[in-house]
Amino acid sequence: MSVLQQLSFSISITGPICLMLFLGIYLKKIGLVNENFIDVGSKLVFQITLPIMLFLSIITSKLDFSGSGTLIAYGLVANILFFVFMTLITKKIYPNQKDQGVLIQGAYRANTGIIGLAYVINTFGHSSIAIAAIYVASTTLLYNVLAVIALSPASNQSGNQAISVIFKTLTKNPLIQAILLGLVVYAFAIPIPEVAVKAGHYFANMTLPLALLCTGGSLDLRSLKHEIMPAWYATFFRLVVCPLLLTAGGYILGFRGLELGIIYLMSSGPAAAASYVMARSMGGNAKLAANIIALTTFMSLITTTVGIFILSSMKVI
Secondary structure (H helix, E strand, O other), X not given: OOHHXXXXXXXXXXXXXXXXXXXXXXXXXXXXXOHHHHHHHHHHHHHHHHHHHHHHHHHOOOOOHHHHHHHHXXXXXXXXXXXXXXXXXXXXXXXXXXXXXXXXXXHHOEOHHHHHHHHHHHHHOHHHHHHXXXXXXXXXXXXXXXXXXXXXXXXXXXXXXXXHHHHHXXXXXXXXXXXXXXXXXXXXXXXXXXXXXXXXXXXXXXXXHHHHHHHHHHOOHHHHHOOHHHHHHHHHXXXXXXXXXXXXXXXXXXXXXXXXXXXXHHHOOOEOOHHHHHHHHOOOOHHHHHHHHHHHHHHHHHHHHHHHHHHHHOOOO
C-alpha cells in the first residue's frame, strides 16, 4: 500500500465522523436542530438504539469471546495505570481541587461508546462490533468507578456516598445492561425471534448517525474562550499520551490486527460526554469539563487520522 493509499485509508475512517459532527453543528446553527432535539436524541441513543446495537452484535456474533479475556484484562490494567499516572502529575501541576478531578477524568475517560465505536466500525467493519462491545462494557465500568474516585475530593463526599454513586451509575447504565444480557443470551443460546432481530436492526442502524449529529449539535465552540490552557493540558494527555502509551504497551505484549486496533481506537477518542455530567453532579469545574469535551472532539479527528496512518504503515492493524 502506497503512502497516498494509506493516507486515504486513514481519512476514510475519520472523515465520515468529521462530516457528521460538522453537520450537527451546522443544523444547530440554522435552527433545524435545537436543544430539545439534541436532548431527546441523545437519550434515545443512550437508552435504546446503542444498547440494542451492542446486544444484537453479541447475540449474532460468530466470535469466541473466551479468547478476548487477555484483551479486556490488558485494557483494564492499562487504563488503571494511566489513571494513577495522571493523578500524580495533575495534583502537582494544578492545586485547585475543583479542577484536578475534571482534568484527570478528561485525560483518561475516552468516548468509547460513540466515537471509539465509530472508529472501530469504520476501520474493521460491523463484524468487529461484538468484541468492541465487550471492551466498551469493561472500560465503561472502570471509567465510572475511577470518575467517582477522581471527583470525590471536589465534592467532599464520604466513602459511603462515593460507593453509592458508583453503584447507581453502574447498575443503571443501559449499555452495560445490554451487553451483559447479550452475553447471557449468547452463552445459553437463547433463541430470539427473527422478527425481533430485524426490528432491532432498524434501531441499531440509527445509532451512529443520530449519535454523531447530537454530539456535533451539543458542542459549544464559544466556551473554548475560557480556561483554554487547562483544557489543552487534558487534551494533550487524552489524545496523545494515553493512546501512545496504551498502544505501545499492547504492541509490546503482542497484540496485532483487530485487538491492537481496538486498543488504539478506543483510547484515541475524545473525552466522554458523560464526564461533564459527572463533573457537574459531583461539584467539579463543569465549564472546564465542557471545554475539554469540545476541544478533544475536534482534535481527535486529526490525531486519530495520524495514528491510523502510522499503524497502517507499520502493518500492525
